Amino acid sequence: MLTSPRRWTRVGGYSLMAVAGIAAMAWPTPSVRAATAPTAGALVYVWAGMLAVGGLSSAIGAALDRWLGEYAGLWPLVVTFWVYALAAGSTGRATSIAGACALSSIAMLLLARWRDVALIRREAARLAERDRR
């Protein structure tokens, strides 16, 4: 099933994100919980759920070489990392700048990967359309 080391790396990375989401549901992340405190902290579970769903969808897609998994699963991951960066940065402390920048950079790299997958979807759709004609 897994023939290329690049796919192995992606499956590993996305699986770890899914595990992080499940762990964050069991033991909510303090920074996100504090940032969502006015909503009684309920949003922290939505955030963790999206991390788990996005990670699982992308990991399964990468493992089976199906672009749909990453095409659908990367957006929840991008958003959760931006939320995490926002929560880390909202403390206003200078020490949180490094963490906020690192988390934002992960979100941007994931967004760049989504754009690649979206290009593959668009071109596959174009070729299918041409073959139908």
Next chain:
Amino acid sequence: MDRWLPTLIGLLLGTGGAAFLTTSIRGWSTIRSGAHAREREAIDDLGRHRDDLDRRLRLAERDRDYWRQVTARYSGQLVRAGIEPSPADPVAPSERTS
């Protein structure tokens, strides 16, 4: 900060959830329309399509060069027979200004 931060986080998460649903539906309908579901196959197909286009371009260029020589010969024959080819200085469509 206490007010806008949870609102912003809620908006972001809502956008992410909506994007997940939209991309799932769009991706699924693309596959249903006959597009390759496997990434490797989709990329290989694009490569084959590009090779096919390259082959067609080479063929078209070879034909173009052939017909250019033929028309040059015909033009020479007309001039030698005392007939002025019309138009005397033809301009290719791609070189015409609109």
